[in-house]
Amino acid sequence: MKARITVTLKNGVLDPQGKAIEAALGSFGLGGIGGVRQGKVFDIELHGSDKDAAEATLRQACDKLLANTVVEDYAIEIA
């Protein structure tokens, strides 16, 4: 089973890396960009075929290691 976890900064949390990317895109002459927010993605291969168990495992993984839930949100998609 494959899963994708996307970790993004919560709304309202400053994202200096995103701002730097936005400025860099502007300096490359790419217009029309109103804002950039940067995040992380994890593609995870799971053994077994129990989706509920997989989601519980991934939720624990996010809470313990992959996301800082004080300032970040995460989304889990299981394929």
Added chain:
Amino acid sequence: MKARITVTLKNGVLDPQGKAIEAALGSFGLGGIGGVRQGKVFDIELHGSDKDAAEATLRQACDKLLANTVVEDYAIEIA
């Protein structure tokens, strides 16, 4: 208009960060994980409503700045 760009390592490219995450998850007692690959995500706010123009701009952004196309693939989703 909002867009999401996902940048992931190409298949076959070593991902030591993913391996480290996999080992860390194991040491937290989370079983059933067969592999982890790590990537980046960019949430981009665009002015205007021309999807084709937006995709062309984002493709340039990926090729010039956001992805290293030698070792990384990118996917653009426009909402």
